[in-house]
Structures are given as structure tokens and as C-alpha cells.
Amino acid sequence: MGRPKGGAGASSSSSKKPKQKQKQRGGVDFKKYKHKVGRKLPPPKNATNTEIKSKTIVLPEQSLATERAGVAVNKRGLTLRELLQQTVHYNANVRRAAMSGIKDIVVKHPTELKLHKVAMIEKLQERICDTDKVVRESLYNMLQSMIFPALKEDNAISTRSTLFLLMANILNGMTHLSIDIQLMAFRFLELVVLNFPSSFSSYAEQVFNNFVAVLSNDRINLHDRNKLNSVLSGLGHCLSLFSKATENDGTSDRQFFARHLQVHNHSARELWKYTAEEDNSGARSFAIPNLLVKLQSLVQILVNSVEVSASELCAKSAIDAQSSEALLSALHCLDIICRIFIHEVKKPHFKFSISKTQFGPDWLRSSLLIHLKNLWGVKRLFYEKGDEKFFIFNLKIAEIFLCLSEWIDNTMFPAEEFCHFVSSLFSKAKTLRNKDIMEMYLSPLITCIPGLVFNAPYESKGYLLEAFTDAFRGCKVDCKLILPYLDAVGEMLLPEKKSIWAAENDPGMLSYHDALIHELPQILLESVDKAPSVTKVVLELLLRIGQYFPTMDFENLRPFIKLFGVESSSGAVELGPFVNLPHDCQELAISCLYYFPKLLPDIIRPLASCCLSDALEPLILFRTVEILQSTYKAGNLQITEQLSFLALLIARFRVHPGHLITPGDPTKLSNWATFKSLNRLILTSLSEMGDGSLVLELMWNNLSNVIAQKPSMHNINGLFRIIVTLDAGTSKLINEDVVKLIAGYLVDASLDLSKTIEVGFQPDKTRLFQYFIKPCTIIFDKNDKVLCSTLEMLKSFVTGDDDLFSSLSNLNTPGELSCRVCVVTTILIFLCNDQKLHRKLSFGKSVIKGILDYIRHQLDSSVPNVTYEEKQKLKFAFEQLKTKALQLNCWDRSEIEGLSTTK
Known part of the structure; x- marks a missing residue:
């Protein structure tokens, strides 16, 4: 096989090329993008556009207030509920606006306050400890002027629970770290106590603890003491409530108060359960001793405060009102505390007695008086100053010591020096220009004088009584001090109280006795017009003096006669103010007469004139007669x-x-x-x-x-009835003048009735004539001669021979013959109707026959002055009298029937 092209070099170069990534298997789900930081992401392709485009709707007449039609809102359109919620806002300005809005709603819609006052308090009570002063002041004013008056009208159970929450916040405020909140809490306390006094008892011990704490607080510097006025004022009100509770002698009331003097967080099951076991263990009496211990601490604190304030005030050239008010409040609190301890000392020793051994007479001398002894030096500082404010300070100091005078002896304070000090205050009071101040601060001093005189040494009583009597004599009857003076006089004079005269036989002391009594009648006469409220007080005092001093010198009371009237030398009486007095004062005045017998001879005629006045009520008239009759029976008249x-x-x-x-x-x-x-x-x-x-x-x-x-x-008629009651057959009636008077009286009484003789006597007039003729018929029954003489006078009257007789008639003597005949006929008819007089009239049958003869003669004769109408009246009267004469059976019938008139 052939080698590849390029040989070995080629193969080496190809090996240096980067390896290519292997392709991923499968499809791609998401595509990754690389984005820069801060760049806005594009919307996804499948995103829905939610943008809405619209035009603005304008409603010019729409507002928050119109949306709340029928709902109470303030100026800003906020309801009460919304405003209450804003009171807890963190911003002080919002809280201020909320308080102002609440006030606005309450003023415009009073029903909101009536429906929601409890809810308002439950929400607003948290503002007691508010850090903003304006909010606290707004709450105070709202409670004072709006909420509390409405709450007092509601006696619901919810009110007590509401006050419980309110007091809890007030107690918290009293212990707040802020001095301003502390002082304001005491103002709230005073407001609650003034409006709901019963709410104080459940928190008394805690409240007094807080008073002790704030008054002894070193954080309150001397220049801030003026801020304590509200604290001292509240302390005075709380002490007054405690004093009233301790002065209650009833066991049930003491149990009630002790049952409520407990710490407020005790449960209802921990309240007092009065049983014999608790009574024996002393469990029910723990509260009052604890409170008395607190008061004992307050005495020392207040005395120290007074000493410091006195030194500062005496060093200043002028006294400011706040400092003066704070000092007076401190002295006032000391006075109440002393009276509480005195009452505790005087309590009977019961088996459950509270603090009897701890707070007794020995404690007063060894503890309380030791603290108060420093006030004696303060008194000397003020005495050297001539300003009226310093005189007022001394009055308050004297008031404190006067209530303790029973326990003060010469080892503590010289008694004679103290008596001189009090006497000088009375002398100084007469020179004060500001009478209102004098009336305000001198009254307690006057009230304490009887106790001081009673306990003072014998040699000190003289100038004390002299100063008091002189001040009493100079006090006006319309002055507010006259009532304290009269109370003090009664307490010193009357044996039923601390009479300083009971054991005194010294003529010098008795002279002040007479001098004080001598002022009373004159005050009585002046008070009738100027100060009617004083009149009753003086009369009550005079009545008690008369009861306890029957052998007094009544010359001192001689001006009392002028209350009934003044008799002039001519015998005329000018009525006094007695007839215009109120009913109860009139009753007191006539009751005094029983005890002032030596004045009665000069009072009888003025008193009778008062009784005859139309202004006097019948009950007082009858009461006067009864009083004088009782005085006569007692041998004093x-x-x-x-x-x-x-x-x-x-x-x-x-x-x-x-x-x-x-x-x-x-x-x-x-x-x-x-x-x-x-x-x-x-x-x-x-x-x-x-x-x-x-x-x-x-x-x-x-x-x-x-x-x-x-x-x-x-x-x-009344005088005749007196004669008839005493002796109807008296021979003194057989007198020509008396007989004329009786006959004239009968004529006057029958004149009006005789006018109806022809048509028949009218019943009303008949009863009235019978009332008038009644005493005369009794006289005629007992005295034949008076009857015969009266008949002769009547015959003279008929015949016209009445020169003497006519002067006795008060009415115009009838000149017409027929009128005179009808008058006498009327009298004789009624006399004949009385069965008791039939036998008596037989002695005067000749007179009656003579009257009949005279009438017949006038009818038979042709008298020119007698008209036809008169003759008809005469004839009718003749027949009437003739008929009655036949009924007497005292003469022959033929004798009467022979008297006939011509036709």
C-alpha cells in the first residue's frame, strides 16, 4: 500500500490541529443568550400585552364628607372612631389634632358623647401618661367640662369599671419618670376625686404612698415647688374624704370604709369578709393603721416644706400668688391630718379598735406635737411681717394649734403666750382691708375659741374673752362671720356644751357673759332686714339662754321688746318686724316669751297689736294665746x-x-x-x-x-260670750248703760233680718241672727231684771222715745215707724221661740201688750205720716207678734184676742 502523501511530516502537522467538539445528540429545547449586566430583558415572544389606557374621571362635587352622610364628623371629615384611633399616633401633632377633633364632634353632636362616653374614656385614659403636655391638658379639660358631667348622670355598672381603668393609669402616671407627667397625674387624681369621691377609698393606701413619694422627691428643686400646688390641692381633697370617713361613728359605716381601703389589684374574693374569726384576729383593721402611718410621714414632710417656704417668702420683697397658695395648701393639709389623729384619739376603745395603742394621747405629745413645734418658729417669722398674707398664714397656724389645745401643756408651748397670740389675731383682724379674706380664714379660728377658753389657764381667760367679745361686738350682721360668732357664743354660754361660766363665780368673768348676751337682741333686730338667715339662729340662741338662765338680768334683753313694737307716750303702738317674720321665726319668738317673764308687762300691748294685725297667720295668733296662758299657769304672768x-x-x-x-x-x-x-x-x-x-x-x-x-x-258678741262663760247671772249687768247696750246690740243684729219679715226669714240670715242673739238669751235666762229692762228699752224704741237708746246703735237708727216695729217684732219672735224664756217673758207680758197696743193704735188712727205701705207692714208685724204672744200661755187668750185692728 502506498504511504500517504506528505510522508511523515505531514502526519505530524495534522496531529497539532485542535479537536473539534462532538455534535450533541438530539434536538435543541432552549436557546441560551448571553446578556450584559444591567441590560433590560426583552419580553418573550408569547407575552400578553396588559396595558390599559383610559381617560381621567373628574367629579368636582364629590368629597369624603358627602360620602358619609348621616355620620358625625369633625371639620376635617373624620368620625369619632377615627379620631380615637389617631390619639395613639406616634406624631404628637396628630394626637393634638385628634383631641381637638374629638372636642369639636362632642360640641356639635352631644349625642355622640352620650352614646360613646365609656368608649371614649377607655381609649383616652391612655393619654394620661402622654409625653406631650398639650395632649394631657386637652384630655384634662375634656374630662372636666364634658365627659365627667355626662358620666355622673349615668349610674350604670360600666361606670365603675371605667373609673377602675382611669385610676390605674393615674396611679401609673404618679410613678412616671417624667416629673411633669407625675404632677399632671395628681391633677387628674384631684379631678376624679372631686367628681367621684367614692372611687378614692379603693386606692387610698397607694394614693397616699404616691403623695409621700412626690413630696419627698429630691428631683423637684426649690424653684419648682410652685408646681406642687396641684399636688397639695389634691392631697387636701383626699385627706378631707378620709377625714369624713373616720369621723363616722357608726360601726356599719366604719366596716364599709375599711372594706374598701385596700390595694386596687386585690380580687373580689379577697375583699373583707366580716366574720368573728377575722374580728378576733384583727384582720379587718389593717388598712387604717397603715394609712395613719402614711399620714404621720406626711406631717414631717409638710412641716419641712412649710419651713423652707416660709424662709423663702420672708426673704422676698413681694409674695407671689403661687408660693402663697402652696404654703396655704400645705398648712390646710396639716390641719386636716391633725383633726384625723385627734378624732382617732377620742374614739371609744372597742375590742376591734384601730390603732388605739399606737396612736393615743401620748403619741400626740411625743410625736405629732414635736413635729409641729417647728411651726411655732414659723409663726414668729410671719408675726413680724405686716402684710395681710402673712397674717393669713398665722391664722392657719393658729387653727392647727387650736384644735390641739386640749393636749398642749407648758412643756410644749407656753399656754399664756399662745393665748396672747390668738388675742392679737382678733385685734389684727379688725384692721384688715380685704373683708373677703378675713371672712374666709377667720371663721375656723372663731370656731375653736370656746375650746381654747375652756382649757386656758384662769389668768389667760380674761384677755381672750375681751378680744373675742370686742371682735364679736364689731362684727356686722350681714358679715359671713356672724354665724360662726353666734355658734361660738352659744357654745361658751350654754351648759349643754362647754360652758365656761358653770364653774366661774368671778364678777369679771360674768361681765363678759352679760356683754355677750347684751349684743343678741340688737343683732336680732338688724338681721330681720339685712340677714334673714341670722334671725332664726339668734332666736334659737335666745330661747336656749332663757331656758338655762331663768334668773338672768333681763335688762340686757330689753331691746327684744322692739321686735313686737314700740308704744308711744300717747298709747299708740308702732308694730315691730315680728308680723313679717317667717313662720318658724315667729314660733321661736313667742316661745321666748315664756322664758322672759319680766319683759312681758312691756310686751303685752305691742304683742296684742301684732296679734290684731291682718298680716299675722291664725296659727301664730292661737299659739301666742297658748304661750301666754302657759306662762300664767307657771306663775310668771x-x-x-x-x-x-x-x-x-x-x-x-x-x-x-x-x-x-x-x-x-x-x-x-x-x-x-x-x-x-x-x-x-x-x-x-x-x-x-x-x-x-x-x-x-x-x-x-x-x-x-x-x-x-x-x-x-x-x-x-265676743265680749258677751266672755260674760256668759264667767257669770251670766252677775248683778253687774243690771245697769242702765249695759241694758241700753244689749238692746242696741239686738236692734243692730236684727235690722238686716227684719227686712224679710213679710216674705219669711231667710235661712242664712236666720242662722246668723241666732248666733248673735245666743249670749243675750243666756243672760235673759239667768237674769230676769235684765230681760225686763231690755224689753222696756225695746218698747221705747218702738214708740219713738229713744233719745238715749238711739245713740247705742252702731247702724243708722231707722226713723220709719214700720221699720222700727219690724225690728222689735223680729227680736221678740226669736225670744218667744226659745222655750227656756217662756216663763221669763211672762214677767214682761205687759211690755209686749203695750207694744201690741201701740201698733194697733197706729193702725186704727189716721196718722198723716203713715203711708199705706207702712200700714201693711205694721199689720203684718202685729199679726206675727200677736201669734207668738198667744203661744206664751202667760195671759188669758181673750185678753190677746181682744186686740184687733180695724179693717
Whole structure:
């Protein structure tokens, strides 16, 4: 075979060529591309184009608010729910806007608050610890002005759970790292306590712990102490609530408060279960001692704060309002704490008594007074200053020590120096220009004065009473301090309280007793117009003074007479303010009369004038008669004075009969029923005085004098009833003047009724005439001579021989013959109708026959002045009287029938 062309060289060259890649077996599925970095990939060939092209739709009238038609939104179109969600936004500006929007919705849509107030609190209570001051302030204002007022109207159970969440956040805020949030939390606490006092009891111990912590916090520098005003103000309110609870002496109320004085995170099953075992173990009394320990710590903190603040204020040239307010709040809190401890010391020693051994009288002296002793030095700092603010500080300090005066002795404080200090405060108070401040801060000092005077050394009582009496004398009746002054005076004077006079026989001390009493009547008279509320207080005090000091010098009370009126030298009485007093004050005033018997002789006439006034209510009128009658029975009123008073009432009482007698003035109500009740009451009083004839003998001069003054028919009727009750058969009635008066009274009483004699007596007028004639018929039954003399007077009246008789009639004496005849006929008819008088009238049959003869003569004769109409009246009266005369059976029938008239 031949060698290939090229030989060996060729074969070597061919071996150096690169080997070609073997072809892949099978088909190609994907084609690989090499792409550069950052280059956009082309879309796949099978990609779908999803691009949509459209035109813009413009709706100019569409807005978010219109889409929510019927839903309450704020100015920005946000609902309440959306705004509440925004209150937790991380941005403070958004939270501020949300709080403002919530307020906007509540103002414009009050129903939103009513429906969602609980939900609002549950969401907003988280803002108590908000880091933004504006948000916290907005929440405070919203709770104060909107949410809490609405929540108080709702007594639902959900309210308690809502307050539970709120208090939990407030307690968290009190322990916050931020001082501003801490102080604001105390403001929230005060707001809750003011609106929901019952919510405080469950958190009392924790709250007081936080008060101790914040007031002793060194992070609050001296220049920041003004920020503590809200803390001290809240502390004052919490202490007041605790004080009210501890002052409750009822066991059930003490159990209730102790049951709630627990930490708020205790479960309901851990609340108090009052059993005998728990009572014996002392389990139910753990809360109050714990709280008292906290209060003990607060005393030291507050005293130290007062010392520092006092030094700063005294070093300043002018006092700023915030510093002054903080100091006053601290002193106020100290005062409440001291009163709480004092009440705890004075409690009875029960077997379950709280802190009786730990907080007793010895503790007051060894612990509390030791801390308060530093205030004595503060008092000296303020005393050297002349500003009114420093005077107010001293008033508060004095108030604290006054409530502790029972436990203060000379080893602690010089008692005499303290009394001088209090006396100087009263003297300084008179020079104050700002009366409102004086009225606000001097009142507690006045209240404590009785206790100080009672416990003060004997040598110190004099200038204390002098300062107090001088201040009391200078107090205006319309000043707010007048009521505390009166309470203090009553507490010092009355034995039922701490009377300083009970064991005092020193004339110097008793002079202040008289000086205090001497001021009361003048205060009473001034208070009627200027301070009506004071009037009742003074009257109550006067009444109790009269009850406890029956032998007092009544000259000090002589101005009391002016309450009823003043009698002039001519005898006229000018009414006092008694008639215009309220009903309860009038009752007190007349009750005082029982205990002021030596004033009664000068009071009787003014008092009677008051009783006769139309302005006085009937009940007070009757009560006055009863009081004077009781005074007479007790031997403190002369019988002649009582009889004079009763006769004066009957004789001068102005009766307004109204429609009962004449139409009169329709605007004036009838008081006839009142007069009749008064008459019955007076008759009962007279019957209790003993023998009627002797009583009538004593008051006859008064009766005859008032009868001679020709009072009205009602008054004469009352006077006649007095005579009839006491002695209807008295010989004093057999007197020409008295008989004339009786006859004239009968004529006046029958004049109106006699006009109806022809047509028949009207029932109303008949009953009225019977009422008026009743006492006369009793007199006639008991006294024959008076009846006969009266009949003679009536005959004279008919015949026209009435010169003396006509002057006794109050009404116009009828001049017409027929009228006179009808009047007398009416009287005789009613006398004949009385069965008891039939025998008595037989003694006057000649007089009756004479009247009949006279009438017949007038009918038979041709008297020119008698008209036909008059003759008809005379004839009718004649027949009426003749018929009644036949019924008497006291003379022969032929004698009467022989009297006939010509036709």
C-alpha cells in the first residue's frame, strides 16, 4: 500500500490541529443568550400585552364628607372612631389634632358623647401618661367640662369599671419618670376625686404612698415647688374624704370604709369578709393603721416644706400668688391630718379598735406635737411681717394649734403666750382691708375659741374673752362671720356644751357673759332686714339662754321688746318686724316669751297689736294665746295682765265677714271663722283660771271700758260670750248703760233680718241672727231684771222715745215707724221661740201688750205720716207678734184676742 502523501511530516502537522467538539445528540429545547449586566430583558415572544389606557374621571362635587352622610364628623371629615384611633399616633401633632377633633364632634353632636362616653374614656385614659403636655391638658379639660358631667348622670355598672381603668393609669402616671407627667397625674387624681369621691377609698393606701413619694422627691428643686400646688390641692381633697370617713361613728359605716381601703389589684374574693374569726384576729383593721402611718410621714414632710417656704417668702420683697397658695395648701393639709389623729384619739376603745395603742394621747405629745413645734418658729417669722398674707398664714397656724389645745401643756408651748397670740389675731383682724379674706380664714379660728377658753389657764381667760367679745361686738350682721360668732357664743354660754361660766363665780368673768348676751337682741333686730338667715339662729340662741338662765338680768334683753313694737307716750303702738317674720321665726319668738317673764308687762300691748294685725297667720295668733296662758299657769304672768290681753284681743279684732254679712269687698277674705276659733280659745283659757265670778270681777273694768267704746257687733258678741262663760247671772249687768247696750246690740243684729219679715226669714240670715242673739238669751235666762229692762228699752224704741237708746246703735237708727216695729217684732219672735224664756217673758207680758197696743193704735188712727205701705207692714208685724204672744200661755187668750185692728 502506498504511504500517504506528505510522508511523515505531514502526519505530524495534522496531529497539532485542535479537536473539534462532538455534535450533541438530539434536538435543541432552549436557546441560551448571553446578556450584559444591567441590560433590560426583552419580553418573550408569547407575552400578553396588559396595558390599559383610559381617560381621567373628574367629579368636582364629590368629597369624603358627602360620602358619609348621616355620620358625625369633625371639620376635617373624620368620625369619632377615627379620631380615637389617631390619639395613639406616634406624631404628637396628630394626637393634638385628634383631641381637638374629638372636642369639636362632642360640641356639635352631644349625642355622640352620650352614646360613646365609656368608649371614649377607655381609649383616652391612655393619654394620661402622654409625653406631650398639650395632649394631657386637652384630655384634662375634656374630662372636666364634658365627659365627667355626662358620666355622673349615668349610674350604670360600666361606670365603675371605667373609673377602675382611669385610676390605674393615674396611679401609673404618679410613678412616671417624667416629673411633669407625675404632677399632671395628681391633677387628674384631684379631678376624679372631686367628681367621684367614692372611687378614692379603693386606692387610698397607694394614693397616699404616691403623695409621700412626690413630696419627698429630691428631683423637684426649690424653684419648682410652685408646681406642687396641684399636688397639695389634691392631697387636701383626699385627706378631707378620709377625714369624713373616720369621723363616722357608726360601726356599719366604719366596716364599709375599711372594706374598701385596700390595694386596687386585690380580687373580689379577697375583699373583707366580716366574720368573728377575722374580728378576733384583727384582720379587718389593717388598712387604717397603715394609712395613719402614711399620714404621720406626711406631717414631717409638710412641716419641712412649710419651713423652707416660709424662709423663702420672708426673704422676698413681694409674695407671689403661687408660693402663697402652696404654703396655704400645705398648712390646710396639716390641719386636716391633725383633726384625723385627734378624732382617732377620742374614739371609744372597742375590742376591734384601730390603732388605739399606737396612736393615743401620748403619741400626740411625743410625736405629732414635736413635729409641729417647728411651726411655732414659723409663726414668729410671719408675726413680724405686716402684710395681710402673712397674717393669713398665722391664722392657719393658729387653727392647727387650736384644735390641739386640749393636749398642749407648758412643756410644749407656753399656754399664756399662745393665748396672747390668738388675742392679737382678733385685734389684727379688725384692721384688715380685704373683708373677703378675713371672712374666709377667720371663721375656723372663731370656731375653736370656746375650746381654747375652756382649757386656758384662769389668768389667760380674761384677755381672750375681751378680744373675742370686742371682735364679736364689731362684727356686722350681714358679715359671713356672724354665724360662726353666734355658734361660738352659744357654745361658751350654754351648759349643754362647754360652758365656761358653770364653774366661774368671778364678777369679771360674768361681765363678759352679760356683754355677750347684751349684743343678741340688737343683732336680732338688724338681721330681720339685712340677714334673714341670722334671725332664726339668734332666736334659737335666745330661747336656749332663757331656758338655762331663768334668773338672768333681763335688762340686757330689753331691746327684744322692739321686735313686737314700740308704744308711744300717747298709747299708740308702732308694730315691730315680728308680723313679717317667717313662720318658724315667729314660733321661736313667742316661745321666748315664756322664758322672759319680766319683759312681758312691756310686751303685752305691742304683742296684742301684732296679734290684731291682718298680716299675722291664725296659727301664730292661737299659739301666742297658748304661750301666754302657759306662762300664767307657771306663775310668771299676772292674772290681770293676762285678762287684759285676752279682753283686748276680743274687743279690737277686726272681723272681715265677707259674704256672710254683706257683699263688701270681694278681694278681702273673710276671717270670721278665725275670730270664732279665737273666741273659743279665749273662753277655754278663762275657764281655766278659777271661779268665773271672781275672774269676771277682775276683768269687769276692762270689759266695761271696751264696751263703752262701741265696738262692732262681732266684738260685742265676743265680749258677751266672755260674760256668759264667767257669770251670766252677775248683778253687774243690771245697769242702765249695759241694758241700753244689749238692746242696741239686738236692734243692730236684727235690722238686716227684719227686712224679710213679710216674705219669711231667710235661712242664712236666720242662722246668723241666732248666733248673735245666743249670749243675750243666756243672760235673759239667768237674769230676769235684765230681760225686763231690755224689753222696756225695746218698747221705747218702738214708740219713738229713744233719745238715749238711739245713740247705742252702731247702724243708722231707722226713723220709719214700720221699720222700727219690724225690728222689735223680729227680736221678740226669736225670744218667744226659745222655750227656756217662756216663763221669763211672762214677767214682761205687759211690755209686749203695750207694744201690741201701740201698733194697733197706729193702725186704727189716721196718722198723716203713715203711708199705706207702712200700714201693711205694721199689720203684718202685729199679726206675727200677736201669734207668738198667744203661744206664751202667760195671759188669758181673750185678753190677746181682744186686740184687733180695724179693717
